[in-house]
Amino acid sequence: MVKLLVIADDFTGALDTGIQFAKRGIRTQIFTECRPESRKIKKDTEVLVVDTESRPMSPDDAYRVVNETALWAVEMGASLIFKKTDSALRGNIGAELQAVADAQPGHTLYFLPAYPEIDRITVDGTQYIQGRLLQDSVFGNDPFEPTTLSYIPDIIRTQSEIPVICLGGTERAQTGTDWMKGQQIAVCDVATAEDMDRRVEELLGDAGLKLVAGCAALADCLAEKLSFHRTIVKKFRKTDSIYIACGSLNKITEEQVEYAENKGGFVRRHLTMEQKLSPAYYSTSEGKRFLDEICSNLQTEKKMIVDTFDIEEEKEKYLHGHNVAKEDVRRLIACAHGCIVREIIERQMDATVLMTGGDTLMGCMRLIGCTQIEPVCEAGQGVVVSMLEWNGRRQQVISKSGGFGTVDILCKTAQKILKENI
Structure with a gap:
């Protein structure tokens, strides 16, 4: 029976959240199909994660x-609904929190957006990234979703008129009073892991808790403190090679890729404009030769990265010359990565596929017609190992959010995954 329903706005977020429960042996399913009638929920599933791609x-x-x-x-009949949000507060934060609150009128939605373990904290209702205001961090210059505000009530109010209050780190939620019964969002300060623990214990102590929101740090805390049936924890398997499909354009990811190439011995290929923005390319003879080359190099070199970082002038010229809309770029890049990954799967190569950015993995799954994935474990903080099934084949995949991780995270992941390191 499903006890907890998690709603994520992208695929990486769904996996980052679902894995917090799966790694503790809690039966977890992740769906990328929003239609309820299409979801085949197993009887022993207690945590259900739905990626709305919103x-x-x-x-x-x-x-x-x-x-x-x-x-x-x-x-x-899910007893608790958890709205997964991005720890950098990207996306439709106000609209989606309002949508969840409207499903349970009269209940406060408690919002804990901090992730203290990676120095993303909430103080006085304001979000900080590594000591800087959110708007002044690397996410303020995100190529697709720049964050221009730091005060969380202001971020919510850009899309919603729902009342928003802020709870300081030592200020208790006034449970059992009329304050709690109004439809509102309570933004909770969290600066440390201990703050998160205290607040979650307080909220769970109230039998009326129905709605919460936050990132993977909140999921990790809930997985530890909620009552679930727990079974044996699964582990990832080692493979001959690792292929990294880098769909994120985040500056953090770019630094990780450069480090992996220069310090980690990765072979790196950069997709041309045609290779990443023309879906028909992979059906041409040239495109098929390119796929052959990628697979051959992966088999011999063992560690490979294919990225899609742009030179802005070249991209603008290509978009204009080929009548490609800017809003289609993310989808086309994901599709291009999906074509390459599909080839790797079809050849049944002994390779783990690591994808950065939720769009990348989602693009691949759409190409092969897969709508469900099973989280297995973590190969590191925020590095989620999952298993997808397609046409009778099982493929081990790893997902990592584009703006997440230390500069050497790709190298560390390869050391864990590759058979040569046994």
């Missing part, structure tokens, strides 16, 4: 799909 949607569309999912969860 981050790039308009606020109105994001509200609709999240609200429909939350209402379905209420009808299904």
Whole structure:
């Protein structure tokens, strides 16, 4: 029976959250299909994660799909709904929190967006990234989703008129009073892991808790403190090679890729404009030769990165010359990576595929027609190992958010995954 329903706005977020439960032996399923009738929920599943893919949607569309999912969860009898948000507060934060709150009128939604372990904290209702205001961090210059505000109530109010209050680190939620019963969002300060523990214990002590929101740090705390049936924890398997499909354009990811190439012995290929923005390319003779070359290099070199970083002038010229809309770039890049990964899977290579950015893995799954994935374990903080099944084949994949991890995270992951390191 499903006890907890998690709603994520992208695939990486869904995996980052789901793995917090799966790694403790809690039966967890992740779906990329929003239609309730298409979800085959297993009897022993206690945590269900639904990826609404609503981050790039308009606020109105994001509200609709999240609200429909939350209402379905209420009808299904899930005791707690958890809205997964990005720790850098990207996406339709206000619209989606409003959508979840509207599914349970009269209940406060408690919002804990901090991730103290990676120095993303909330103080006085304001989000800080490594000591800097969110808007002044690397996420303020994100090529797709720049964050221009740091005060969380202001971020919410850009898309919602729901009342928002802030709870200081030592200020207790006034449970059992009329304050709690109004429809509102309570933003909770969290600066340390201990702050997170204290607040979650306080909230779980109230039998009326129905709605929470936050990132993977909150999921980790809930997985530890909620009552679930726990079984044997699964582990990843070692493979001959590791292929990294780098779909993120985040500066943090770019530094990680450069480090892996210069210090980690990775072979690196950069997709041309045609290779990443023309879906028809991979059906041409040239495209097929390119796929042959990638697979051959992966087999011999063992560690390979294919990235899609742009030179802005070249990209603008190509978009204009080939009548490609800017808003289609992310989808086309994900599709290009998906074509390469599909080839690796079809050849049944003994390779682990690591994908950066939720769009990348989602693009691959859409190409092969897979709508469900099973989280297995973590190969490191925020590095989620999963297993997808397609046409009778099982493929080990790893996902990592583009703005997450230390500069050597790709190298460390390879050391764990490759058979040569046994």
